[in-house]
Amino acid sequence: MSAASIVRAPETLRLDGAAPKANKVAGWLLLLGTLLCGLFSFWHHQRFWSAYLLAFSYVLSITLGGLFFVIVQHLVRAGWSVTVRRVAEGIAYNVRFLPLLFLPLLFAIYMGYLQPASAGHAREHHAATAAGHDEGAAGHDEGAAGHDEGAAGHDEGAAGHDEGAAGHASPWVAGPHLPKAAHHMQPSKAKYLSFPWFTLRFVVYFLLWIGLARFFFKTSLRQDETGDLALTHRMQWVAPIAVVLFGLSTSLAGMDLLMALDPYWFSTIFGVYFFAGCFVSFCATLGLSLYLLQRQGIITESVTPEHYHDVGKFMFAFIVFWAYIAYSQYMLIWYGNLPEETGWFYIRQAGDWAYVGLFLVFGHFVLPFLLLLSRFPKRRPALLALGCVYVLAVHFVDLFWVIQPQKSPLGHMPVPLLDVSLALAVVGLYVYFTVSNLRGINLIPTRDPRLGECLAHENY
Amino acid sequence: MAHATVPAELYEDNTREDPRHRSPLVLGGHDLAGISDAICGVVERPMPKVWYLAMAVSLTALALLGVCIGYLFLTGTGTWGLNSPVNWGWAIVNFVWWVGIGHAGTLISAILYLFRQKWRTGINRAAEAMTIFAVICAGTFPGIHVGRVWMAYYLAPIPNQMDMWPQFRSPLLWDVFAVNTYFTVSLLFWYMGLVPDLATLRDRAKTRVRQIAYGLFSLGWRGSNRAWHRYERAYLILAALATPLVLSVHSVVSFDFAVSQIPGWHTTIFPPYFVAGAIFSGFAMVLTLLVPCRKLFGLEDFITRRHIENMNKVILATGTMVGYAYGTEFFIAWYSGVEVEQFTFLARARGHYAWAYWTMITCNVITPQIFWLKSMRTNLWVTFIASIFVNIGMWFERFVIIITSLSADFLPSSWDYYRPTWVDVGTYVGSLGLFMTLFLLFCRYLPMVAISEVKATKVQQEHQEHNARVQEAAFAAALGAPAGGDA
Numbered sequence: 001m002s003a004a005s006i007v008r009a010p011e012t013l014r015l016d017g018a019a020p021k022a023n024k025v026a027g028w029l030l031l032l033g034t035l036l037c038g039l040f041s042f043w044h045h046q047r048f049w050s051a052y053l054l055a056f057s058y059v060l061s062i063t064l065g066g067l068f069f070v071i072v073q074h075l076v077r078a079g080w081s082v083t084v085r086r087v088a089e090g091i092a093y094n095v096r097f098l099p100l101l102f103l104p105l106l107f108a109i110y111m112g113y114l115q116p117a118s119a120g121h122a123r124e125h126h127a128a129t130a131a132g133h134d135e136g137a138a139g140h141d142e143g144a145a146g147h148d149e150g151a152a153g154h155d156e157g158a159a160g161h162d163e164g165a166a167g168h169a170s171p172w173v174a175g176p177h178l179p180k181a182a183h184h185m186q187p188s189k190a191k192y193l194s195f196p197w198f199t200l201r202f203v204v205y206f207l208l209w210i211g212l213a214r215f216f217f218k219t220s221l222r223q224d225e226t227g228d229l230a231l232t233h234r235m236q237w238v239a240p241i242a243v244v245l246f247g248l249s250t251s252l253a254g255m256d257l258l259m260a261l262d263p264y265w266f267s268t269i270f271g272v273y274f275f276a277g278c279f280v281s282f283c284a285t286l287g288l289s290l291y292l293l294q295r296q297g298i299i300t301e302s303v304t305p306e307h308y309h310d311v312g313k314f315m316f317a318f319i320v321f322w323a324y325i326a327y328s329q330y331m332l333i334w335y336g337n338l339p340e341e342t343g344w345f346y347i348r349q350a351g352d353w354a355y356v357g358l359f360l361v362f363g364h365f366v367l368p369f370l371l372l373l374s375r376f377p378k379r380r381p382a383l384l385a386l387g388c389v390y391v392l393a394v395h396f397v398d399l400f401w402v403i404q405p406q407k408s409p410l411g412h413m414p415v416p417l418l419d420v421s422l423a424l425a426v427v428g429l430y431v432y433f434t435v436s437n438l439r440g441i442n443l444i445p446t447r448d449p450r451l452g453e454c455l456a457h458e459n460y
Numbered sequence: 461m462a463h464a465t466v467p468a469e470l471y472e473d474n475t476r477e478d479p480r481h482r483s484p485l486v487l488g489g490h491d492l493a494g495i496s497d498a499i500c501g502v503v504e505r506p507m508p509k510v511w512y513l514a515m516a517v518s519l520t521a522l523a524l525l526g527v528c529i530g531y532l533f534l535t536g537t538g539t540w541g542l543n544s545p546v547n548w549g550w551a552i553v554n555f556v557w558w559v560g561i562g563h564a565g566t567l568i569s570a571i572l573y574l575f576r577q578k579w580r581t582g583i584n585r586a587a588e589a590m591t592i593f594a595v596i597c598a599g600t601f602p603g604i605h606v607g608r609v610w611m612a613y614y615l616a617p618i619p620n621q622m623d624m625w626p627q628f629r630s631p632l633l634w635d636v637f638a639v640n641t642y643f644t645v646s647l648l649f650w651y652m653g654l655v656p657d658l659a660t661l662r663d664r665a666k667t668r669v670r671q672i673a674y675g676l677f678s679l680g681w682r683g684s685n686r687a688w689h690r691y692e693r694a695y696l697i698l699a700a701l702a703t704p705l706v707l708s709v710h711s712v713v714s715f716d717f718a719v720s721q722i723p724g725w726h727t728t729i730f731p732p733y734f735v736a737g738a739i740f741s742g743f744a745m746v747l748t749l750l751v752p753c754r755k756l757f758g759l760e761d762f763i764t765r766r767h768i769e770n771m772n773k774v775i776l777a778t779g780t781m782v783g784y785a786y787g788t789e790f791f792i793a794w795y796s797g798v799e800v801e802q803f804t805f806l807a808r809a810r811g812h813y814a815w816a817y818w819t820m821i822t823c824n825v826i827t828p829q830i831f832w833l834k835s836m837r838t839n840l841w842v843t844f845i846a847s848i849f850v851n852i853g854m855w856f857e858r859f860v861i862i863i864t865s866l867s868a869d870f871l872p873s874s875w876d877y878y879r880p881t882w883v884d885v886g887t888y889v890g891s892l893g894l895f896m897t898l899f900l901l902f903c904r905y906l907p908m909v910a911i912s913e914v915k916a917t918k919v920q921q922e923h924q925e926h927n928a929r930v931q932e933a934a935f936a937a938a939l940g941a942p943a944g945g946d947a
Contacts, residue, residue, distance in 0.1 A: 006930055008938035077479065080576075186797050232479040240832070244780060251788070266796040268729035268788045301938070313574075324707060328731040335719040336726045340798065446939065449479035452932030456924065 011301040013442045018296035019435050026431035033425025040418040049108040050407035051419040055426040056101050057257060057399050058281075059094070061274070062430075064250050065282025066092035067209060068275075070216045071246060074232075074239035080310050082454035083302040083444045087289050089220055090437040091282070092213040097433045099206050101426065106202075110195060114407070185263070193263055201256060205249045212242050217437075220445050227447035250275055258399075261406040265344040269329050276322040277398055283315035284391035289434075291385035293443065302444050305379040306457050312378030315391060319372065322398075323365035348401060351411025356401045364394040396423065465925050474766040475838045481925060485579050486918045488761035495762075495918070499909045500664055502757045507904055510756060518896035525890020528883050529604055537607050539883040546866045546878040551605040552716075553858045554888050557741070558598035558895075559639065559713055560734075560854060563706060564742025565591025566646050569653070570702035573695075578921065579770050581913040582763045585657075586753070587746045588650040589906070593898040594745070595643045597891045602635070604887075631715035638712035642705045649698050655681050656691070656912040710738040717861065723804035724865035727792070733785035737854060740778035740824070743771050744850035749899060751844045753908065762909045765838050772837040775850060779828030782857075786825065804865060812877055813864045816856050823853025 015022070041048055069088045073081045081088075108114050191197060216235060223231045251271020259270045267273075287308065294300050333341045348357055368391060377383040400416055408414050445451065466481050474483040490498060532539055542549045565588035572580040606612050616636050617626055626633045659681035662674035681687065714734035717725035747768070754763040793801040808817045827849040830836045837843070868875045902908070 006934040008934040010938050079482075189795055189797060192795070229479060233477065236477070236479075240776075247784060251784075264797075266792050268727045268785075268792045269732070270728075271788065272729065272732060302935075320704070324711075325732065328711065329728045332715070332718045332726070332728050332730070335715075336721050338721060338726070340796070446935075450928075451935065452928035452930075453482075453924065455931035455935060456927035 009301055012298045013444060013446065015293070015298060015435065015439045015443060018293075018298060019439045021296070022435045023432055026428045026435065029428030029431065030425050031428075033421050033423070033428055036421030037418060037425055040421055044414065044418040047404075047407065047414060047418055048422075049105075049113045050403060051422045052108070053105060053114065053257075054396075054399055054403045054419050055423040056098075056105055057403065058396055058423055059101070059426055059430045060098055060253075060257075061278040061395070061399070062281045062285050063092060063095045063098060064209070064246075064253075064275075065278035065280070066285070067095065067213050067216075068243075068246055068250075068279055069282055069286070071212070071239050071242045074216070074235045075243055077236060077450075079450045079453035080307065080457045082448045082450050083299065084286060084290060084307050084311065085448075086220065086441070086443050086445055087293070087438065088282075088286055089213075089217040090434055091285060091289070093217045093437045094430065094433045095206070095209045095213045097429075099210075101429070102202065102206070106199060109198070193260055198256060198260075201252065205253050208245055208249050212246065216242075220448075221441060223448060224442050224446050229449055232449055247275075250278065258402050261403065262344055264340065267329055267333070267341070267344075269325060273322075273325045273329060276318060276325050277395055280315060280318045280322050281392060281395040283311055283318060284388035284395070287311045287315065288385050288388040288392070291381045291388070294381065299443050302455060304457075305381065306459055307454075308381050308384050309375070309378045309459050310457075312372060312384050312387070315388070316369070316372040316378070319365060319368050319391070323369075326360070326365075347405045347410055350405075352413035353401070353405050353411065356397065356413060360394070360398055360401060364398055368394070396420075465929050466922075474764055475769050475834070482578075482921060483766050484918075484921065485582060485764065485766065486762060486914060487764055490761060490918075492915050492918075495915050496660055496664070496911055498758070498761065499907050499911050499914075500661055502759070502903070502908060503661065503905055504664070504666075508756055511900060511903070514896065515900050518893050518900060521889055521893020522897050523890075523893075524886050525893055528886040528890055531883060532604060532887070533609050537605065539881060541878060541880040541884050543876045543878060545869045545871075545874050545876055546863060548862055548866060549878060550880050550884040550888060551601045553855065553862055554891060555598050555601040556713055556716075556858045556862075557855045558594045558601075558891065560710060560738035560741045560858075561745045561851075562591045562594035562598060562642075562646075562742065563710060563735075563738035564746050565589070566642070566649065566702050567706050567739055567742065568746075569649055570699040571706060573699045574703060577770075578917045579767050581910055581917045582767045583746060583750060583771070583909075584913070585650075585653065585906075585910045586750055586902075586908050587742075588646065588653070589902045590745060590749060590899060591646050591742070592643070592650060593895050593902075594742075595639065595646065596898065597895050599639065599643070600891060600894070602632075631712060631719055634712045635716060638709045642709040645698070645702050645705055649702055652691075652694060652698065653910055653913070654906065655679055656683065657907045657910060659683065660911055661907065706739075707735055710734040722865050722869070723798075723800040724789075724808070724861065727789055729785055729788055733782065736778045736781040736785065737824075737857060740775060740782055740828075741850060741854035743774050743778070744847040744854070747771055747775075747843055747847035748851060751840055751847070753903065755840075757903065757908065759909060762914055765840075768840065768843055769834070769837045772831045772843055772846075775847070776828050776831040779824055779850070783825040786821070800870070804868070807868055808860055808864045811864070811868070813860060813867070816860050817864070820853050820856040820860050823849045824857060827853065 044051075066088050070085065070092050072078075073085055073088075215238060219231050219235055222228070251274065254271050254274025258274060259265065259267065290299075290303055290308065290311070294303065330345065333345060347353065368387065371377060371387060377387060400419060404414060404416075404419070448454075466484055467478065470476055470478060470481060470483050471487060471489075474485070474487060476483070486495065488494075540549055540551070565584070568580050568587045569584045572584075602615060603609075603612050606614070614624070614626060615633075617628075617633070626636075655678055658674050658678035662671060662678050665671040665674055711731035711734065714730035718727060718730035720726055750763055751768065754760050790805055793805045808814070827846050830842065830846065836846075863878050867878050
């Protein structure tokens with residue numbers, strides 16, 4: 001077989017033709033989301049900021065997953081992924097827009113809009129009834145629900161006028177709302193969680209993430225023009241340092257953004273849990289993006305079922321990884337049964353939240369595990385894309401389950417209309433960001449030294 | 461055409477980075493028959509003198525194990541250094557250490573297989589063998605640690621007329637299941653990989669005894685197309701089954717500690733942290749064994765510097781993960797505001813066992829950092845010494861976790877300092893003897909490198925190199941075509 005014996009069909013390498021269409025979709029999502037959000041805010045306005053935190057965490061997690069994917073491809077000198085890497089680089093580079101989305105959140109935190117409705121009460125209640133007599137818990141719950149409704153009403157009234165509270169203990173829980181246990185919080189930790197330090201850390205995280213995403217994106221783009229091998233060497237040189245910085249910053253950011261919603265709760269694995277969600281949701285985004293691009297007649301030759309297969313394998317593997325981490329966290333806290341740790345799960349098992357938790361067990365693990373186990377769906381782009389949409393949906397439920405119990409009355413699961421509509425609007429913006437990163441460039445690194453290996457890639 | 465496109469300088473030094481090509485994993489210009497000759501030759505020739513010397517030392521240590529266990533059985537666990545708060549001593553430290561070491565083999569053969577890391581073929585056979593021997597050593601300790609050894613069968617849920625069962629809620633029982641499953645699957649995986657190579661040895665055997673022995677264990681393997689096809693399918697399925705086991709075993713071992721409420725034990729990061737530590741120590745042991753073996757048995761063309769470098773990268777990565785876990789534990793101890801937790805971690809770094817803690821940090825976190833430098837990763841002496849440091853460090857990790865947390869528990873009046881006795885030390889050294897004896901026997905009688913897999917890798921690599929060049933040319937041609945992309 002000689003080189004001349006393979007003839008490749010020409011393909012479109014650029015998004016440009018399809019970009020207006022994608023932006024139109026983004027615009028509609030934004031419009032629809034905003035309208036619905038406005039509508040639902042009539043009933044749920046007190047939950048607006050926690051829904052916003054959810055939408056922000058959602059796009060942040062996808063972006064960070066993308067950054068990790070890009071770094072790791074260089075870290076391990078991967079060959080199979082060359083033709084899917086540019087799209088990943090573009091998604092990761094969205095991190096440069098995320099500070100814009102973070103600013104409103106920071107404002108809300110500063111104003112004290114994000115205080116818990118009843119998490120503190122739930123904790124007090126739980127501390128009183130802890131020590132593991134589960135039998136009695138059902139009866140207690142009813143009483144607690146009644147108690148908490150009252151508490152919620154109280155909190156609503158209090159939510160708006162708390163300017164002075166910011167910066168006391170935690171950006172999430174401002175002064176007057178601290179439960180009694182707050183008096184035991186060590187001053188150094190209160191300072192760590194205070195608004196200025198929280199903000200400072202996020203400035204550092206964002207600078208780091210933007211720097212890394214920009215470096216890998218721009219260097220890879222430069223190689224499209226020069227074909228210089230030294231650029232590959234440079235990316236490979238930076239990758240191990242990048243992965244260390246990424247690991248530290250992402251796990252700390254996950255703790256700051258989500259774990260500190262309950263400033264008294266702690267779990268050493270939480271950073272890993274956040275990371276697992278990031279990578280799963282990114283794999284789903286990548287699979288879906290590739291499918292949508294190919295539907296528009298772009299990169300139709302260079303991305304083959306072999307590449308979908310590998311993206312699907314990663315998604316499968318990290319769904320299992322997510323389940324492993326989630327199980328480790330739950331099982332150890334359940335078994336140890338220490339009141340300072342069980343509170344977090346206690347409010348997530350109260351009332352309707354228990355069904356959300358069960359849904360995660362089956363919906364975020366068992367079902368996708370069974371569906372993605374076989375080669376069949378992984379090698380069929382349309383089927384895999386469907387799976388990706390599903391995984392993106394359950395990842396949203398996961399974040400909803402992490403964030404909202406902290407911000408709702410005990411045992412009360414809000415109907416997530418506001419959360420979903422706000423997320424639609426933010427995802428609309430996110431699509432727009434992604435298109436603006438990816439337009440005007442080749443969607444595969446045309447002069448990457450491992451391109452040939454990637455095109456010849458076959459699974460066995 | 462064999463070397464048609466891979467540049468010659470990569471054959472001279474395969475640790476060189478050239479992103480256009482994959483470095484060759486078989487050096488020395490062996491053809492397929494040459495690979496068989498070189499690897500089978502190790503077991504067909506007489507063993508070098510060093511082997512006999514090593515065997516003598518190992519057998520002496522093994523005898524010491526026998527003496528210590530015999531003394532223990534006759535006298536009781538009072539011969540160990542256990543005291544009232546420290547009821548778990550060296551036995552469980554050694555158990556966890558050995559189980560951890562037993563992780564590299566299956567990781568290499570299963571997970572690296574799924575990740576298509578072809579360099580695994582040079583080292584997987586020896587690593588899997590080591591895994592099995594390490595798990596045997598690990599299994600010794602729970603077996604002998606029960607005071608009344610005639611009741612050792614209580615470890616497993618065996619139906620009995622007394623209707624007595626172990627506590628199913630205890631992770632110690634889960635350990636029995638986890639370790640036994642892991643051992644069984646690892647053994648099957650190892651043996652299945654061996655079958656074609658045993659057939660090669662059978663076909664080359666000159667003596668009747670060898671013909672019969674290798675013939676028996678090669679299960680009538682004829683190397684037919686159909687047999688190979690089924691073999692490959694089975695291998696893939698076993699790899700997929702073994703992958704979760706690599707994670708589950710040490711996760712369950714970590715539950716032994718993490719489900720309790722002992723400060724320093726009860727923390728949610730334990731399962732992934734233990735798995736990372738296990739892979740870390742397993743790779744270190746593989747390096748400790750293979751760096752001398754490749755030289756001694758002339759296997760440098762198959763276990764190349766590239767293999768060594770890759771393993772050092774895994775050591776760096778997992779060592780850093782372990783460092784991350786240490787850091788997170790400290791951070792959360794402070795963050796949680798739980799005073800006993802803070803006390804325990806400060807006591808580790810500054811208390812009576814600070815010497816053990818800093819040995820652990822030095823060996824596990826600081827030592828692997830030298831592998832950021834390529835010159836260190838490819839230096840055999842540095843690799844060998846660092847791998848021993850890691851082995852020591854990982855032993856001390858378990859010592860620090862188990863002993864420091866127990867010796868200063870919730871009741872200060874019962875605090876005590878733990879000191880091992882000569883029986884503790886003798887049993888540990890003896891287990892090393894058991895391990896080395898088994899490994900030396902493996903070197904003597906079985907092919908240390910997976911012959912058929914190395915051959916397949918060599919052919920596949922050449923094939924893929926060719927395909928990559930063809931695709932590259934076709935891509936360039938399509939790009940240049942008038943109707944092509946607007947790049």
